Amino acid sequence: MISPDAPHANPQKKEELLDSLTNGLALLRLFASGTGSLTMQEVAEQLDVTRAAARRLLLTLQHNGYVAQDGRDFSITPRVMDLGFAYFASMDLPRLAGPYLKALAVEAGETCSLGVLDGESVTLVAREEPQQMLRVDMGVGRRMPAYAHSLGRVLLAGLDDAALDAYLATAQLRKLTPFTVSSRTALARTLRQVRSDGYCTLVSELVDGYAGISVPLRAASGKVVAGLGFSMVLGSRDAAHLLRHHLPPLRRAAEEIEALLRTR
The missing domain is CATH 3.30.450.40 (GAF domain)
Known part of the structure; x- marks a missing residue:
């Protein structure tokens, strides 16, 4: 589940927010908490999203160079420092x-x-x-x-x-x-x-x-x-x-x- 302590802005109307971006940022925070690597299933469980959604998040970050894949495991790359x-x-x-x-x-x-x-x-x-x-x-x-x-x-x-x-x-x-x-x-x-x-x-x-x-x-x-x-x-x-x-x-x-x- 997404931590209730995760940073958030002032409350906004649901239709004004991008769930995919929120989940992508939550995923980066998971890695930032010290987690070395995560499987697709672990991402789905941690973020409380479907496995298909977790796959899209990971593949998007991988495509942009922020995540690397090794078998079933995904880990962040130094590019996140940018x-x-x-x-x-x-x-x-x-x-x-x-x-x-x-x-x-x-x-x-x-x-x-x-x-x-x-x-x-x-x-x-x-x-x-x-x-x-x-x-x-x-x-x-x-x-x-x-x-x-x-x-x-x-x-x-x-x-x-x-x-x-x-x-x-x-x-x-x-x-x-x-x-x-x-x-x-x-x-x-x-x-x-x-x-x-x-x-x-x-x-x-x-x-x-x-x-x-x-x-x-x-x-x-x-x-x-x-x-x-x-x-x-x-x-x-x-x-x-x-x-x-x-x-x-x-x-x-x-x-x-x-x-x-x-x-x-």
Whole structure:
């Protein structure tokens, strides 16, 4: 039976809830309680569902890589950590990365930000400004279209192929400036290049006259969990200037932050 202590939201009308999702989450909680493996019959009994329903739950989780089968026994895989790691990493990241953002902003004289992917948007979770007259007005919590921001592009490039294909198939791509890459084919090509380069420079695509350069931050597993980058008024500079002056310190800081993440 499903434990009465299982987490639940405020009471909702029965027709508004998905029983299959509720049962799937209950199944993951069974494994999380320390159960090494379960048979199909044990799942049916523990969740108080039919054997056919238990089979569908297990096969769905197996298809998505969260459960592995060995004969009659099913057990969870390390992939379940993906469900929560990015969230908890993003909660801890602002504290870990804060001193580096401050040092980068002072060294470069530009706004330095930390962002995470949130659906089709990149959300700023930390930000440091230099003491200068011209500033980029983007506060913590600000959401921007991921395809048109350098932080967003390193995050999109860090998705696995299936997730990236799904994004490209459904994302709303608008021409925000005359320079915005808004073609799905062109964006896919650009993101493949970002993935290969390990950084992204972007000029006048979100707002004409503004530029950004960003690098990914990876967890110990290699998964991209955030982006670290500068945003600035471009002025008389060009993308080559960003690469020469801003990419090296970004990469150094990213390596140090990633080293901290590996100790968590």
